[in-house]
Amino acid sequence: MAKQSMIKGASKPIPEPVLRRLPVYYQYLRKLNLESPREYISCAKIAEDLNNLAIQVRKDMEFTGAQGRPKVGYRVTELLKAIEIFLGWDNTTEAYLVGAGNLGFALLGYQGFKDYGLNIIAAFDSSADKIGREVYGKKILPVKKLPDMIRRTGIKIGILTAPASCAQELADAMLGAGIKAIWNFAPVKISVPAGIIVQHENLASSLAVLSKRLALLLAER
Amino acid sequence: MAKQSMIKGASKPIPEPVLRRLPVYYQYLRKLNLESPREYISCAKIAEDLNNLAIQVRKDMEFTGAQGRPKVGYRVTELLKAIEIFLGWDNTTEAYLVGAGNLGFALLGYQGFKDYGLNIIAAFDSSADKIGREVYGKKILPVKKLPDMIRRTGIKIGILTAPASCAQELADAMLGAGIKAIWNFAPVKISVPAGIIVQHENLASSLAVLSKRLALLLAER
DNA sequence: CATTAATAGATAAATATTTATCAATAAAAG
DNA sequence: CTTTTATTGATAAATATTTATCTATTAATG
Structure with missing residues (x-):
């Protein structure tokens, strides 16, 4: 009876832990945008501020399909948009x-x-x-x-x-x-x-x- | 920077998912005690009612140190007590x-x-x-x-x-x-x-x- | 009293998740 | 223009968690 975790659909199934972390990044990025806006952000920076591992942040972002650029990281606005769309938060x-x-x-x-x-x-x-x-x-x-x-x-x-x-x-x-x-x-x-x-x-x-x-x-x- | 899950202490480290499920069993057992009390309960019964797997319930209970008896299962009061003590909920x-x-x-x-x-x-x-x-x-x-x-x-x-x-x-x-x-x-x-x-x-x-x-x-x- | 069936407990396998390593890329520095 | 460096992206390894199988025990049944 009953299955565990892992949310599967059309594309790659997404691990529930990833899904739970994405909103944390989202909240963080929005706050950043208000308080100290910047064009680009790296996984290393996000990880440092949120106290987790850069590799994990990178892996998580991969699921959203966001594209980063070597040496500078992700464009903040694009990353926010990617998370929004991925979670279906773009339409009410x-x-x-x-x-x-x-x-x-x-x-x-x-x-x-x-x-x-x-x-x-x-x-x-x-x-x-x-x-x-x-x-x-x-x-x-x-x-x-x-x-x-x-x-x-x-x-x-x-x-x-x-x-x-x-x-x-x-x-x-x-x-x-x-x-x-x-x-x-x-x-x-x-x-x-x-x-x-x-x-x-x-x-x-x-x-x-x-x-x-x-x-x-x-x-x- | 930073570690994941798994709460380690003196004895075996306990996986966080287990820790999060124990209160669910606890709530369930207390409700059961009020509504349709019984002396013993098996993992199979708990799993059926809570819609998960008997093996997982058994594994989870193992962490609390509760002892069951073949053919009948765990004594409900003992199981409740074991969870309480394990979570430190026995003293306020x-x-x-x-x-x-x-x-x-x-x-x-x-x-x-x-x-x-x-x-x-x-x-x-x-x-x-x-x-x-x-x-x-x-x-x-x-x-x-x-x-x-x-x-x-x-x-x-x-x-x-x-x-x-x-x-x-x-x-x-x-x-x-x-x-x-x-x-x-x-x-x-x-x-x-x-x-x-x-x-x-x-x-x-x-x-x-x-x-x-x-x-x-x-x-x- | 012997047999059967339900169950916990122990061990093992499978799967999911996290973390590490390596390669490619592009910006920055010289 | 070349080299260095920071970073993403891809692949691989390690670890944690879940699920399955097997064994032992004990209650119920005949």
């Missing part, structure tokens, strides 16, 4: 958010998403005191309208920020109406049929890495 | 949270952390209308008191939920006062001296995986 994708709690509010208010081609159109919630409100320019609608809205708009991405207890139920509602990908922030595994994408954001996993590393650090003297 | 670690925006509120209100041995003691912010408030039983204190509080309490973990623009400055303040590990939710890379742990929570990385997989899914017909 719309999404609905389900569950307008604190986390939902945080995501609604996060300005960064538009740089990544993600536009949250509206939020849904079941609590009467939230419905009708507008948060960061986005309406909070009653959750019972969700399926209908998904059908009418053809939106494919659902961001699930509801409590664990109703996560599966809400996921089912979204999938039934045509959602193809769920970004799941609920601390519970949700079951979906084959062909549906779930990206599970699990704080506990990150905390585990942190805890373990801290424990080792504190133990070593 | 205290943390401060810096940046009481929506995301900060969301983390302050998240009840799950106590299961993972993390206790957020207080939050810090610079905005006058937040200071003094109490959120989910946690006080919001002025950020200028942060260094002193870290020194006095000896707290080692800082959770950084401030805007990107002041992330580095706040990180420096924390480190100067003795913080050893930073859980960074700001969408920017922060620089820290050697020996300090940074766990960077990057939404863009997850979104990249989601975007790419969705793009491939939608392209394939």
